[in-house]
Amino acid sequence: MQFLDIREAGFQAKFDAIVERGEESGREVEEVVLGIISDVRKRGDAALLEYTHRFDRLECDAAGLEITGAEFEKAFAQVDEKDLAALKVAVERVARFHEKQKQQTWLSTEETDIMLGQKVTPLAKVGIYVPGGKACYPSSVIMNAVPAKVAGVGEIVMVVPTPGGETNPHVLVAAKLAGVDRVFRIGGAQAVAALAYGTATVPRVDKITGPGNIYVATAKKLVFGQVGIDMIAGPSEILVINDGSGNPVHIAADLLSQAEHDELASSVLITTDRSFGEKVAAEVERQLKELSREAIARKSWESFGVIIVAGNLEEAVAFSNRIAPEHLELAVENPFEVMPLITNAGAIFMGHYTPEASGDYLAGPNHTLPTGGTARFFSPLSVDDFVKKSSLIYFTKGGLKRVGEDVVRIAKLEGLDAHGRSVSFRLED
Ligand SMILES: NC(=O)c1ccc[n+]([C@@H]2O[C@H](COP(=O)([O-])OP(=O)(O)OC[C@H]3O[C@@H](n4cnc5c(N)ncnc54)[C@H](O)[C@@H]3O)[C@@H](O)[C@H]2O)c1
Numbered sequence: 001m002q003f004l005d006i007r008e009a010g011f012q013a014k015f016d017a018i019v020e021r022g023e024e025s026g027r028e029v030e031e032v033v034l035g036i037i038s039d040v041r042k043r044g045d046a047a048l049l050e051y052t053h054r055f056d057r058l059e060c061d062a063a064g065l066e067i068t069g070a071e072f073e074k075a076f077a078q079v080d081e082k083d084l085a086a087l088k089v090a091v092e093r094v095a096r097f098h099e100k101q102k103q104q105t106w107l108s109t110e111e112t113d114i115m116l117g118q119k120v121t122p123l124a125k126v127g128i129y130v131p132g133g134k135a136c137y138p139s140s141v142i143m144n145a146v147p148a149k150v151a152g153v154g155e156i157v158m159v160v161p162t163p164g165g166e167t168n169p170h171v172l173v174a175a176k177l178a179g180v181d182r183v184f185r186i187g188g189a190q191a192v193a194a195l196a197y198g199t200a201t202v203p204r205v206d207k208i209t210g211p212g213n214i215y216v217a218t219a220k221k222l223v224f225g226q227v228g229i230d231m232i233a234g235p236s237e238i239l240v241i242n243d244g245s246g247n248p249v250h251i252a253a254d255l256l257s258q259a260e261h262d263e264l265a266s267s268v269l270i271t272t273d274r275s276f277g278e279k280v281a282a283e284v285e286r287q288l289k290e291l292s293r294e295a296i297a298r299k300s301w302e303s304f305g306v307i308i309v310a311g312n313l314e315e316a317v318a319f320s321n322r323i324a325p326e327h328l329e330l331a332v333e334n335p336f337e338v339m340p341l342i343t344n345a346g347a348i349f350m351g352h353y354t355p356e357a358s359g360d361y362l363a364g365p366n367h368t369l370p371t372g373g374t375a376r377f378f379s380p381l382s383v384d385d386f387v388k389k390s391s392l393i394y395f396t397k398g399g400l401k402r403v404g405e406d407v408v409r410i411a412k413l414e415g416l417d418a419h420g421r422s423v424s425f426r427l428e429d
Pocket residue numbers: 032055056130131132133134135137140161186187188189190211212213214215216232233234235236261262265326367368369370371
């Protein structure tokens with residue numbers, strides 16, 4: 001972990017290194033992932049099975065890649081009643097939030113002789129990636145499938161790695177509750193390639209959404225164009241802005257909540273109070289020892305954990321905006337005063353009683369969020385990701401007469417005669 005002060009010599013260089021976190025290793029991963037994608041594209045199921053064996057230690061034939069009805073039934077029998085109820089609460093709250101995002105087809109009749117609008121069409125087939133390498137994520141099933149369902153997607157195909165062939169029953173139950181149509185036990189870059197290009201067993205989809213580790217995030221970036229993608233949602237990140245108020249025990253727990261996801265996860269605290277920062281640093285050390293995933297969280301904290309002491313809240317906000325974190329906690333006295341100053345963040349958690357984990361599971365907004373500074377231009381996963389829009393244009397004869405001459409004029413400016421004639425012929429009618 002690095003403990004930095006904005007006023008210390010060399011701060012800027014150290015800060016820039018934080019912002020550029022992982023760029024070097026990113027290039028190496030890209031080479032590996034490119035190889036996997038082109039292999040799956042060329043050899044289909046045969047390559048998919050080989051990589052699944054190599055990375056997930058799962059040996060089966062192509063038919064064995066799809067989860068069967070009997071496996072879903074077994075999963076429901078294994079799940080505790082209270083756990084099932086909690087998953088249902090999450091589905092219900094996430095659905096209620098995403099219902100508000102739904103957009104309708106519209107036609108404007110502002111002009112009596114011209115009608116303009118937008119037709120909203122759900123995607124026919126989407127692939128949702130549910131991570132499963134180092135942890136199981138029933139919550140990611142819900143966060144991806146529910147908005148797809150709300151949007152009216154025709155078919156939802158889910159992929160999830162099952163290391164050692166262990167299928168997590170909560171993941172399967174969540175898939176059923178959220179309305180997933182088919183589930184394949186594959187993961188990593190090979191699963192993304194299979195969904196992008198299709199194999200004899202795995203259907204090709206129109207868009208791939210969902211979070212994953214650096215291999216998954218890189219694969220999605222590389223297949224973009226062949227298939228739609230939602231965003232780059234890679235290793236988790238949290239940044240906490242603090243003004244000295246609140247409880248260091250809580251903030252340490254919040255920082256570790258993201259560190260425990262992945263050795264590549266990053267946790268940053270920017271505080272205006274040095275002694276608060278020191279207390280959080282000590283508390284993180286104490287809490288690390290209590291975690292079942294201590295090894296992962298410790299590696300992440302040692303490599304990408306940072307505590308920064310800022311001169312004031314404005315300074316803290318400016319640095320946060322440059323980092324553009326996936327999750328931003330405003331652990332300050334008046335979060336609603338700070339929130340308008342935030343320009344780059346995937347999700348903003350406000351106040352001392354809104355731990356980031358509330359959003360991971362069931363607050364309602366999506367937990368699939370942009371990472372690696374991409375919150376500068378990406379938004380959280382939403383219903384919008386599962387629809388496409390077509391423009392609607394209708395001219396009456398009068399409408400064309402009213403604006404047609406200007407069309408002809410602009411066509412002339414571009415030297416495109418046929419364009420102009422397609423209008424002028426009609427004007428002569
Ligand atoms: N940004 C978000 O919205 C969000 C949400 C949830 C989780 N996450 C992140 O998702 C990730 C989940 O990671 P995970 O590892 O548990 O599961 P994962 O499913 O993302 O990755 C597992 C797969 O990675 C591939 N892989 C692992 N090592 C490899 C190697 N050396 N070469 C090639 N491929 C390799 C394998 O194919 C394996 O199946 C974490 O980084 C977590 O922070 C992000």
